[in-house]
Amino acid sequence: MGESALDASPRSSLLEELRMKIVSGQIGPGEILTVPTLAKAWGVSTTPVREILLELAGVGLLEARRNRGFQVKRPTVTDMKELFALRAQLEAYALSCIASVTPEECAALRLQARAIEEAVNRRNTLKYLETDRVYHLHLVGLARNRRLLDMIMNLRDNMRLYGIDSDAGLRRQQISVPEHYRIVDLLEANDTAQAIELMKRHILDWEPVFVDAIVDID
Structure with missing residues (x-):
């Protein structure tokens, strides 16, 4: 089934896991998250990981950093x-x-x-x-x-x-x-x-x- 296998429940679970770690401060402000690192840690392909990071960036939890990955935004x-x-x-x-x-x-x-x-x-x-x-x-x-x-x-x-x-x-x-x-x-x-x-x-x-x-x- 490939990458599309994460379109439903497993992808949602990974999204919520990462979101919870960011909003609770377990992954702190300024930390850099990269697609390859998360894909390896989760044992999945890079496509759904990139989608998850882009979604979290879209709601303001992360910022894309050119050639570095995604950085956790500092709350005010x-x-x-x-x-x-x-x-x-x-x-x-x-x-x-x-x-x-x-x-x-x-x-x-x-x-x-x-x-x-x-x-x-x-x-x-x-x-x-x-x-x-x-x-x-x-x-x-x-x-x-x-x-x-x-x-x-x-x-x-x-x-x-x-x-x-x-x-x-x-x-x-x-x-x-x-x-x-x-x-x-x-x-x-x-x-x-x-x-x-x-x-x-x-x-x-x-x-x-x-x-x-x-x-x-x-």
């Missing part, structure tokens, strides 16, 4: 604050658009919240990011607005989550666990106003953790 405090402000407002708006939630949807969200809790208990930061993304993707999807969903997930996927595994970041992960359950409880009770306020806090309380970490690397 201003960028981070703007992303947080937009994401908090858009996710709050998404909740306001949810007409109702079924018992089945609530049960699914609680299972996802449980997966987040398990990741936190195991201190598995990458698993936390993965499960938290699934939860928010499902939750925002209940607004039944594809453009809104795409905007929110794009903002989320390209935030720099430096400091997420710091002492402050681990504490915030622990605090976030009951918040995920509480948001579902409020939506189930048709208390949208309280759900919106909690969602804003749920997002914005992360801001100082990430901003302080960005300042520390400058």
Whole structure:
């Protein structure tokens, strides 16, 4: 099947793996990524690797460097604050658009919240990011607005989550666990106003953790 074999799930998995490492700071600002090196590490051909790097460059995580490869862009405090402000407002708006939630949807969200809790208990930061993304993707999807969903997930996927595994970041992960359950409880009770306020806090309380970490690397 050749290179096209990575067009679907395997390619997406590699894309998300690399994205997570960049946004969490495991691959730091200024680092150079090259097509041949990643292709060898992943055991794949160069074509899908180049596509992945170009996609991450297109959303602002990488910059192409002539004859060198792709460099991880350095985040700024201003960028981070703007992303947080937009994401908090858009996710709050998404909740306001949810007409109702079924018992089945609530049960699914609680299972996802449980997966987040398990990741936190195991201190598995990458698993936390993965499960938290699934939860928010499902939750925002209940607004039944594809453009809104795409905007929110794009903002989320390209935030720099430096400091997420710091002492402050681990504490915030622990605090976030009951918040995920509480948001579902409020939506189930048709208390949208309280759900919106909690969602804003749920997002914005992360801001100082990430901003302080960005300042520390400058």
